[in-house]
Amino acid sequence: MLLTRLTLFLVLLTGAVLAQNPAARPNVVLIVGDDHDLSAIGCYNTLSGRSQAKTPNLDYLAKEGVRFTRAYATTSSCSPSRSTLLSGRHNHNTGQYGLAHATHHFRSHEELKTLPALLREAGYATARIGKYHVAPASAYKFDEALSDDGSNPVKMAGQCATFLESNKTRPFFLYFCPTDPHRAGSNKNLPYGANPHGNRPNGHDGVTETVYGMDSLRVPYFLPDAPETKAELAQYYQSVSRMDQGIGKLFDLLKEKGLWENTIVIYLSDNGMPVPGAKTTHYEPGVRLPLIIRNPFSNRKNQVCDELVSWVDVTPTLLDYAGLNPPVMANASRPQGGGEYGERGPTNFYHGKSWKGYFDRNAGPNKAPFKGDTVFLSHTFHEVTMYYPMRSVVTKRYKLIWNVAHDLPFPFASDLWGSATWQGFLKSGKTQYGPRTKEAYMRRPAFELYDLEKDPQERTNLVQNKAYKTIYDTLLASLKNFQEQTNDPWRVKWVHE
Template sequence: MKSFVSCLLLISQVAFRPALAQTPRPSTATTAQQRPNFVLIVGDDHDLSAVGCYGNRSVKTPNLDYLAKEGVRFTRAYATTSSCSPSRSTLLSGRHNHNNGQYGLAHATHHFRSHEGLKTMPALLHNAGYTTARIGKYHVAPASSYPFDEALSEDGSNPVKMANQCVTFLENNRSKPFFLYFCTTDPHRAGSNKNLPYEANPHGNKPNGHEGVTETLYGMDSLRVPYFLPDAPETKAELAQYYQSVSRMDQGIGRLFDLLKEKGLWDNTIVIYLSDNGMPVPGAKTTHYEPGVRLPLIVRNPYSTRKNQVCDELVSWVDVAPTLLDFAGLNPPVLAAANRPQGGGEYGERGPTDYFHGKSWKPYFDRINGTNPASFKGDTVFLSHTFHEVTMYYPMRSVVTKRYKLIWNVAHDLPFPFAADLWNSATWQGFLKSGKTQYGQRSKDAYVRRPAFELYDLEKDPQERTNLADSKPHKAVYDTLLASLRNFQEVTNDPWRVKWTHE
């Protein structure tokens, strides 16, 4: 309990830290040396269970496995929301989506957009002398709040082709720092060919396959079904094509690694791989359960001696922006008092809060006096989800510690909504036709109808089967986490904090 209370005190202290300048400035420690390049690779709907180096012996991901051997594999890394646009907005802004305005998907009729004038990571790196480029899936808005110097391509369907399209950019930036945002659409479901069980940009959608890609095919009968899904033929068929798309993405990542080495950039480029949210099936994507938000994070820092190591500290996607700025030797911006209107900051914060909601985990890679590892502790992360599609209103706010997770289902009176691609998945449709009532580790009713609060002991119950919210022996834990969650909402100006008093 001491760590929970310490977390509360830390958040409260951050909430009243004096505000300084808005623009990041190089720190004196790094101005005399070359700043690192950054390559941030984002997989689409890539589940933690679908990576070789995370223990899956069935799926073939040799290049991600190589990255892990060259760097650090994080085991407790969380997307703050299991939905594409909100998750990516958090990555690039360092601010929770309930604060940056990207409440749901940016495209089509959903049309969610972040606040104009948001100071995001690509803009801050550009202002500090970095050349920034993006390729593949973008899926945030407006472009003025997430600006890049170059958009190399909007098509993320062929990861190998994407890598080859980066050649000129890499060549032109061999002598100056750059930030490359590399976002595949694999292994996201394509949803165009109704005759295919998964439709994740599959080989079958193209008569000659994907240009430059050697497809890896999987036999469905040999695959182990993750615990959160029903063990059924439809599930295994989807899983086989899902793994195929994961391997295709991995092949494109390998090609990008080759190009970085060919251009002499590998040894001064920090490479980060992560996913935006969990697998596109009910039970994972759009939920705050572990399969939806606990995701792969692999980091290779060529300047660090940490190789082939595992970090079990808790981190989340709001940490990515402050971490990269820290690696670049930049002081992160904080809200300026002059721009703080009465009653709140630039984005409504209650008091002079830090600009980023996350923390830098760069100290994990640092050394003190050349020998001793610098200390880094991450014992608490917060999660925030409101929409996926515009018709999918189901706000959730959660706090995760080393041992426990508390989920507040704000609109718990509503049935849990289904994203179109999840509802139409072969896994879910097969389950409905089967007439069975148990879906993975939950009953259908428990998945659709949820209580106001869910408390799980992740140490004893990693599959989140037993809700302890009403358990008397866990009342102290529940009360402490609830207070921490409410304080988090106040500090980050969560509009849904009014639900505590209005409803």
């Protein structure tokens, strides 16, 4: 009885302390756009010089927080990327090698301890809404699944009202995942067969659609400048603006319920635009993505961070904010146990780093105690028929891509092959697709080395340039060490092939 009373007292005391100091365990809203390219967001216009999509609410979030310019998804594929976001581990370690659709049947390890599960154990209320797309549910368990329909972001925001209202005095984690601007299928009634990206002829309930005229659109450098591309971009931007409107509605709800100043809001995308040359690749349009963070407990407002970060950092960062002191790879030794072929399963440490130090209240704009100079990327499958593993390392200046299955032609995801952009390109008979030829896109060398400072569009492979041999050797050694540290089964390729 005495122990029970003492436990109750400690719980009440902890609750009282947290109520007085919400920064000790802040609320978290993690918003994940679906296939949202860096060029299709207004506040990144100063970076890309080509953004035309209207995103006033994401622009507002950037003014209220920090916009990261060197943020990377570790893989440009929906399910593997989301498994990384929610686990803090690369997909080759989670087991989520590809899409979780029943047809493809990729699943994470059952014993994987993920962000929602750990936050639940720490006393957070957890809820998800919209696109889920990871498996098994036992590994990615939330208290509530508010809805699996992510097609109407404004409606989604309204469906979060009860959850927010009921957790005004308890820390919560809301995982908000629209399906915009993911492609929803082809539509022969649209110009050039452009894909509607979730757009409906009669619109969406509660949504004021923003319609774009294709004739005035500028085409991003990684796509062919053609009518089919512009028609598809017009549809894509419309779905981006719809997502932005839903995000604005969610912001309004947080403010109405008095939660805005107690809640960290993070916006990012799972992978790049759903067209060849971006999604499923390790080229910049596939993996370099928007990341905007508003921390109400920080003095960092309307700032830009150029440090390198990636999606394996998200879980350790949020666990750090929850006071759970996450173990990270930088402080870990090589995984112990198991055999040569990588059967050890998930590591007991996270593969990323926490960004929390960057947002410390007393950190001046030029005195951030956080640095990020290297990120690693890992891709194996998209659909089960698309075996093309890649492992990459990115530094402030260089990127090295290892195309493990380089003897194979680069495979096409079904939605990319069917895109109006690609089909229009095939019908044109042209050979140049964006920055590379069709042949160079489909047939790749074992290694690609790019100087991102001099060659941001990744046009010139420097692997055979003797002046870059030391850089190549250093990056390759770093990549091999990364594979060892993160328990990558594909590291055996160095021995057996």
